Amino acid sequence: MKFIQLFCFLSLSALFNTKALQGDKPEAVVDKQGNPLKPGEGYYVFPLWADNGGITLGQTRNKTCPLDVIRNPEAIGSPVYFYEYEHDYIPTLTDLTVEIPILGSPCSERKVWKISKEGTRARFWFVSTGGFPGNLFSQFKIERLEGEHAYEIYSFLYCPSVPGTLCAPVGTFVDTDGTKVMALGAGIEEPYYVRFQKASTFTQNKNQDFSGV
Structure with a gap:
């Protein structure tokens, strides 16, 4: 009798453990066409609500290296x-x-994102470059906006x-010269909502304005 009870317990445990493992697979980030983003492939990061263009790198603050992550105001x-491995x-x-x-680039640092402390300003960091894969300061996540019509909207x-x-x-964060720099911490309460477009599938017309994308 004890053997039968033990067998049933182990069988149920295996069943529940299998379901837990099956439920651990994370949701894929998808582009505007609904296709999962692939590691090592380039994607444009378009703003959702803005009069500016997509994400790129630029010299901000004291106009020195490393480059910071900014919102391109023109293109x-x-x-x-x-x-992700x-x-x-x-x-x-x-x-x-x-x-x-x-x-x-005028800067030799790797163009891997990392958070960078801004002087003595408390609880505030720029999203900069010069990071390393796996380093604590270079670990970012992508979160999907919740809601019925927010399937391709992320931050x-x-x-x-x-x-x-x-x-x-x-x-x-708006820098002193008007540059929109990606940042986090004190005073940065609203996430920057974006959509993704695979670079190899995107056709850019000459002088096309992407400020309303």
């Missing part, structure tokens, strides 16, 4: 690359390495999967 922006797609709410590998988080670390949405 489409630069392709952004995402890396456990799936063949880019998942939501999972630690990611993010990179904008611009050629001919960035700096929220490493390490207990006790900072967890905050990435929004926009």
Whole structure:
């Protein structure tokens, strides 16, 4: 009798453990066509509600290196690359390495995103470059906006999967010269909502204005 009870218990445990494992697969981030984002492929990051263009890199603050992540005020922006090593797609709410590998940059640092403390300003960080894959300061997440009609709308988080670390949405800070710099922390309450477009499938017309995308 005890053997039968033990067998039933182990069978039920295996069943529930299997369901738990099946439910652990994270949701894929998708582009505007509904296709999952792929690691190592470039995507334009379009604003959802803005009069500005997409994400790229620029010299801000004291106009020195490393480059910061900004919203391009004039054009489409630069392709952004995402890396995650456990799936063949880019998942939501999972630690990611993010990179904008611009050629001919005036700065030699790697173009991997990281958070960078801004002087003595309390609880405020710019999203900058010069990071390293796997480093705590370079672990970003993509979060989907909740809602029936928000399937392809996302925002960035700096929220490493390490207990006790900072967890905050990435929004926009307007620099002294008007540059819109991606930042997080004190005073950055509204996430920057975006959609993704695979760079290799996007046709750009000459002088096309993308400010309303």
